[in-house]
Amino acid sequence: MRVISPEFFLREPGLKRQVSFRIFLRTTTELCVKTTRMKRTKGGEEAGNGESPPEACKKVRTETSEESEAVAASESPHCDWSLLPQEILLHIFQYLPLLDRAYASQVCRGWNEAFHMPELWRCFEFELNQPASSYLKATHPDLIKQIIKRHSNHLQYVSFKSHFISALTVVFVNSKSLSSLKIDDTPVDDPSLKVLVANNSDTLKLLKMSSCPHVSPAGILCVADQCHGLRELALNYHLLSDELLLALSSEKHVHLEHLRIDVVSENPGQHFHTIKKSSWDAMVRHSPKFNLVMYFFLYEDEFGPFFNDEIPVTHLYFGRSVSKEVLGRVGLHCPRLVELVVCANGLRPLDEELIRIAKHCTQLSAIGLGECEVSCGAFVEFVKMCGRRLSQLSIMEEVLIPDHKYSLDEIHWEVSKHLGRVWFPDMMPTW
C-alpha cells in the first residue's frame, strides 16, 4: 500500500483552512500505522456482504494507492481539496476520532456528505460519563444526539458506557440491525432490553454486559428466548439462571460459541445461587464446543455454591484468593478446563490439587499461579502428567518450594524436559 507522505500535504497550496490541515497531518501519520485495524473493520463489513475479506482488502488497497498516485501526479497549483475522492475521504475518516471527524465535516459540503456515510456509522462506542477521569474520552452530547437522529439505523456494532439510559433506549428503538452490543456500567433495564430484542432479534449475535445491575435474569432470558442467532454472551453471574441456559440450548437457537460469566461479590458473605448440572449438560449437548469463561472475584468463604457438580467451564480465573478445597473440587468437576489462573491461595502447598487437575482436566493447556505454593516435586509431576499440551505455564518463582526431590535450579531443567521447550519460572525483581 502506498502511503501518502505528510510532506505531500504540506506542499499542497490549496490548503487554507486550519481545520483540514490539522486533520490531514494526523491522518497521514496514522494511515500507515493502522492498516491492521482498518482491515479488520473493513473486512468485517465486507464479509457481511458475502464478499471475501481478502478481496475486499485488496480492493481498498489498490484503490487507495491508485488514487493517491493520481492525486500526487496532479500536483498543480489548482488542485482542489474538494476533489479528493469520497472513497479516500471515507478511508481517512475511519481513522479520525469522532470529534475530529465532526470538525472536518464543517469544511465543505463534500466532506459533510462523507461524514454521514452509513459505512462510518456501523460501529460506535458511546461514552457518556465522567469525562474527566475516564480512560476513554466522553462522547460529546450534541454529537450523540446527531448520531442517534441520523444514524441509529446504520449501527451494527455498538458499545455503551453510560449512566444515562435514555440515549441507549433511543438507539434500541431506532436500530434495526444491531449485531454486536457491548454495555458497560450502564443502568440498562429489562424494558430497554425488550425494545432491543423487538427490533434486532434477527441480527443480534453478540451481547456483552458488565456492571448492569438493573437487568434481571428475566430480562436476559427474554433476549435469549428471542435472539436465536446469539452466539456470544457475557454477563454477571447474578443474571445466569437454569432457564437462561435452557433457552440458549433450545433447538431454535444457534450453537453458542462463548459464554463469559463474571462472579463478583458485592459484600462479604454474599450468597450465590447454584446452577443445576442438568442445565449445563443441556448446554453442552446443544453446543458441544462452546467456551465457558468464568472470572471469580470472591472471598474465600463465598465459594460454597460453586464446583460441587460437574461444570463445563473451559477458562477459569480466580482473581482473589481461592482455597485449597475449592481447587480440589475444580480438579474433580471441570473436565473441559483449558486454562486455569490462580492469583492467590493460602500458604499450604497445592500439591494434591494440581496433580488431581492434571489427571482429570485432560484439555488443560494453560496455567498461571500467583501467590500460591507448590512443592517442586509435585509441580514436576504435574508438568509430566500434562506434558507438551501445556502451552502456557506461568508460575511465579516464589510459588515453587524446593523439596528433597528438586531444588530451584534443577526444576527448570526438569520442567523444560517434560514440556519439550525451555522453561523458567516468572521472576519478580528483588529491589
Add this chain to the structure above:
Amino acid sequence: MASNSIHWFRKGLRLHDNPALQEAFRGAGTVRCVYFLDPWFAGSSNVGVNRWRFLLQCLEDLDASLRKLNSRLFVIRGQPANVFPRLFKEWKVSRLTFEYDSEPFGKERDAAIKKLAMEAGVEVIVKISHTLYDLDKIIELNGGQPPLTYKRFQTLISRLDPPEMPVETLSDMLMGGCITPISEDHGEKYGVPSLEELGFDTEGLPSAVWPGGETEALTRIERHLERKAWVANFERPRMNANSLLASPTGLSPYLRFGCLSCRLFYFKLTDLYRKVKKNSSPPLSLYGQLLWREFFYTAATNNPRFDEMEGNPICVRIPWDKNPEALAKWAEAKTGFPWIDAIMTQLRQEGWIHHLARHAVACFLTRGDLWISWEEGMKVFEELLLDADWSVNAGSWMWLSCSSFFQQFFHCYCPVGFGRRTDPNGDFIRRYLPVLRGFPAKFIYDPWNAPESVQAAAKCIIGIHYPKPMVHHAEASRLNIERMKQIYQQLSRYRGLGLLASVPSTNGNGNGGMMAYSPGEQQSGTSNNNNSHLPGVSGSSVAAGNGSGSILFNFEGEEQTAPSSVGQKQQQRLHTLPQNQQQHGYDSVPDASPNMTSSRLYHEFAVPQHPGLLLHTRGSSTGKRERESEREGSGEEEPASCSMNKIQRQSAEISVKHNLWKRLMSFYEANATNSDCFDDANFPLPLPDLLGLMEMKLLENILVSCLRKSPASPPKLQVDITADSRRTQRTKTALSVFWGFFCPKFLEV
C-alpha cells in the same frame, strides 16, 4: 612537578573499593575530594527529607574518614559546570577523577565536564565501580541492544568473566606523600551543610532508621553475612511479618549511594558461600539483589526516556487515568486499605519498605486498583525511597505495572489478602497506623467490614477516624484486568480467550520481542553501529544461549522427525486461511472506537511490519472469531493453530543482518547439491544452539514466506552470530538437523 588532583564524589560515597579515588592519589602532589551540592536547588527538589539526611550523613562520614587520613571533603556549593573551571585554575588542577555514571543524564553531564576539563588541560580518569560489570559490554554481547528479560540478562552475565575484584581501601600508605591543602575557613567554605541550611524544617523529625554513611554500611554488611552464615541458607528468604520491618542488615540504600561497593558485597557473598557449601560454585541466584539492580542499569543506560511512558521504546503505552485526588490518597496513606496505608506510612517515615510491600503498593496504584500511571508512583518513590535510583526505580515501576519486560499481568496483589497472609496478626498495621490499633486481627485488614460494635470498641469508626476504602477492589481489579487484557491482545495480536497467552512469553527464546525498539527510536548512545539501522532487533528475540541449548539437545531425536510434518501442515494452513472467512459474516464489537489509545499501540510498538508474512493472516478480518471457530471446526488441529498464532507474532520481531543473509544465500547456492555440506568447516556461521531445534518450524515458515515475497531482500530473522564461538558437537548436531530440514524447503523457492 607532581600533579594536583580532584576526585569528584557523586555516588560511590566511600573510601573502600573506589578505583577512581585511587587514581586521584596515584603519584599526585595534592588531592582534593569534592562533592557538589546546590543548596538553592535542594529545598525545592522533589527529594524528601529522609533522602537528604541520608546523603548528608554519608558526606559527614566521608569527611570524618578523610580527616583520619589528614584530608577533608570539600562540599562545593553550586553546579559542577559552573564551578569546575574556577577550581581548575584556583587549585592548578591537572587531573580529575570520578566514578563512571551509567545513567543517561549522568553521562551527558560527565561528557560536558570532560570537555571543560580537556579545555583546561586537565586529564580525566573515569572508573566503573557502581556496577559489577561494564554495562556496555553486556549490551554489546547482546547485539547492541539491552536485554529486555531478566532471564536473557542472566544468560549474558553467565558468559562474562566474573566482576573485577574490589580495590584496596584508601589508606595512609596508598596516599603516599600526597596532601590535601586545607584552609582555616574550610568548615565555613566547604563543610557539610545541615538539613536546616538546606531549608528543611527538622523540628519533630524522628531520628533516622537508616543512618547514612560508609562506616554504617560496612558494619551492616558484616551483620548481613553473619546472619546468612547463621541460617546457612542461600535461597531467597521467605517473607514473613518480620521481614516487613527495617532490618539492621538491610543494604539497599547503601548500595544506592555507593556507601557499599557492590563488588565487595559480591565477593563477600561468594566467599561465604564457598565456605559454607564446601567449595561448590555459587549459583547466579545468590547475587539476585545485585543482578536485578544491574539489569535495570543496563536497560536504562542508553534510554534517556526510561522513566517515561511516552517515547520510551520499551514501555507499553497504557491509557492510564489521570486522577490527582486518588494519587494523593495513595501517596498520603489515605486509601482506606490498612495494608496499603501502613506501607505508605512506613515509606514516608523511614524511607524504606520491603520489596514485596513495594509490589503491593505499586500494583494497587497502577494495574491493580487505581489505574494511575506508574510514572506518578515512581515520582513518589523518588521523593521518599532511600534506595530509589533513577534506573532501578523506573525499571521496577515499569515491571510492577506490567508496562515492560513481558510481565504476566494476571496476578494482582489483593490489598486485603496479601497482607493478611504475610502478617496474619496485623502487628505491622498497628505499628504504622496506631488509629487501627484496637481492631482485632480478624478485621484489621478490612476494618470497614467490622460490625459497628467492633468499630466502637476499637475507638475507630470507619469513615470518621479512618477512611473508607477508596475503591471496591473486586470490581476495580476485574475491570483493570480486562483493560490489561485488551491492551496486550492488541500488542500480541492474540485474539483467543486465554488470559495468559496475551502476554508474549518470556520463556524459551524470549519471543517477547514484541516490545522491540521501534524504528526511528534507536538510541544515539549505542556504541555498536553495526545494526543500528535495523528495526526491531530486541535482545530477547535473540535465541537464548548455552544453558538452554543443552536442554533442547536432549530432545533432538524426537524433534528431528516431528517438525517436518507439522511445518507442512502449517504452511497449508497459511494458504487456506483466508477462505474460511466467508462463513463468518459477523464480528464482535471491534475493540473500541477508532480514537481509542490502544490502537496507537500498534504504532508505538511498531513491530516492524513484514510484508511477506503478515499478509496471510492480516487479510483476516475477524481475527478472533475466525481463528477460534477454525479451532472449533477441527478440534485435533488446535496445537497447530496455536503455534500459528505464535508464528505470526514472532515473525514480526525478528530481523536479519543483510550481509548475513547474503552469506546464507551464497552458502546455500554453493552447497545445495552437495550432501557433505554439513560438516564443521562448511558451516557458514555458528548459530546458537537454540535455533537448531526449537525454532525450526518457525524459521522455516518465516523464511519460506519471506522468500516467496521477496527473495532478494533479507527476511527479518535475527541470527545471533555472537553467540557461540565454540561449535560444540551439540551445535553441530543441531545445525545439521536445522539445515537438513530447512534446505529442501529452501529449494522450492
